[in-house]
Amino acid sequence: MTTTTLASTTRLNPVRRTLPVLLALEDEAEDLGRLSPDDRLTCHVHGRWIHQCVASPVHVNPITRHRWCRSCATALTVSVDELSGAVTMSCPRCGHGESAASARLITACRASLAAARGGTAARAA
């Protein structure tokens, strides 16, 4: 198990928080400048855990390079294994495409997977 990189910001302790509760907490913390959007475990656009909607095209950003391979100008393919907790991203063209932004996104996805398991399995859309 890897630890998250949330240490420098306010630690919200997502364990045992339900999705709607954590979503609201993270919205507030982000508005107050205490939480980086990269460190969120929930997605305010989709209203889901980040690992549940990270495959959406909305989560691709060529500027920040979230889920983006610059060499190939291609969105990275996301693989989320809810059973093992494994989250990977790779470019469908070159097989690489790593970036600091994508690494952070992967970290957030792993943390949200763990948080979703710890709380209620809120899978409803």
Ligand SMILES: [Zn+2]
């Ligand atoms: Zn989303």
Ligand SMILES: [Zn+2]
């Ligand atoms: Zn590539």
